Amino acid sequence: MSKTNKGLLDQAWSMTTESQLWRSIFRHGYPDTPLNQSLVMMGNVFLHLHPVKVSRKAMKITYTWCLGGLSFFLFLVLTITGVFLMFYFVPEQTVAYANIQQITSAVAFGNIVRNMHRWAAHLMVVTVTLHMIRVFYHGAYKPPREFNWVVGVILFLVTLLLSFTGYLLPWDQIGYWAITVGSNMASYAPIFGAQVHNFLTGQPVGVGQPTLVRFYTLHVIGLPLVGAIMMAVHFWRIRKDGGEAGPPPPSRRELEAARAESQNVPVSALN
Numbered sequence: 001m002s003k004t005n006k007g008l009l010d011q012a013w014s015m016t017t018e019s020q021l022w023r024s025i026f027r028h029g030y031p032d033t034p035l036n037q038s039l040v041m042m043g044n045v046f047l048h049l050h051p052v053k054v055s056r057k058a059m060k061i062t063y064t065w066c067l068g069g070l071s072f073f074l075f076l077v078l079t080i081t082g083v084f085l086m087f088y089f090v091p092e093q094t095v096a097y098a099n100i101q102q103i104t105s106a107v108a109f110g111n112i113v114r115n116m117h118r119w120a121a122h123l124m125v126v127t128v129t130l131h132m133i134r135v136f137y138h139g140a141y142k143p144p145r146e147f148n149w150v151v152g153v154i155l156f157l158v159t160l161l162l163s164f165t166g167y168l169l170p171w172d173q174i175g176y177w178a179i180t181v182g183s184n185m186a187s188y189a190p191i192f193g194a195q196v197h198n199f200l201t202g203q204p205v206g207v208g209q210p211t212l213v214r215f216y217t218l219h220v221i222g223l224p225l226v227g228a229i230m231m232a233v234h235f236w237r238i239r240k241d242g243g244e245a246g247p248p249p250p251s252r253r254e255l256e257a258a259r260a261e262s263q264n265v266p267v268s269a270l271n
């Protein structure tokens, strides 16, 4: 590049970065000092979701396997594909089954979107369960993260309930009888069994039109709303708790062994 071109580019760059428009969006200069790095993180709506400092080890993909992130990604896929399905699905017992058949055979891209929704739903149950196991295995439920563990348990229940309520909507034999069995099981719960059953099915015996409407409403509004709010709390809490827990700091023995190794002392001499 010639000298004049470079000079012009530099001039254009400084004119842009010094303009009022640029400064109203990017309020801090290049983040090359710890203070500026913190200010940039806190002043940006997207970056502020992350803690200013994170443990390098906890950032390794093999530490979290991105299972929480994958669960969130699947939740987004389910929301988008679910809205598409809502255009064609009516929760009415005489048409629900036919609607699903039409989606998979007559609607443009209907089959792929329906299958994306089904597969993402199954996968989300798997990723959320594995994420929970990963958190437990790392002991990341311990203080100060115990509240986030409780939020996580709510998210786990919401995920299972979304799966359960969605199962009835195609109004096919497998869904109908699965929910009949599931809601009958609820009626055997002590004390509130009958009430829980009636709340779920909307009628004293069996599964019918009121059940379909209830499950539909819970599936498309109630549970996703609770899930989205709880996810916001979950992410905010991760940030407030200082990011990922990360592996525990090395024990005194490990530190001594490392020091001895650097000084060429045989490890056996430490015992």
Ligand code: HEM
Binding pocket: 064, 065, 066, 067, 068, 069, 071, 072, 075, 128, 131, 132, 135, 138, 140, 141, 145, 148, 149, 150, 151, 152, 153, 155, 156, 159, 231, 234, 238, 243, 244, 245, 246
């Ligand atoms: C919809 C379900 C969920 C989503 C979208 C979600 C999302 C996330 C994400 C993105 C992270 C940070 C990165 C990672 O660990 O992968 C995280 C961390 C965490 N999650 Fe979840 N999560 C969900 C369910 C759960 C469940 C079921 C539990 C436990 C019962 C849980 C407990 C935690 C805890 C304690 C942390 C902090 C872990 C640490 O500091 O190492 N989450 N979650």
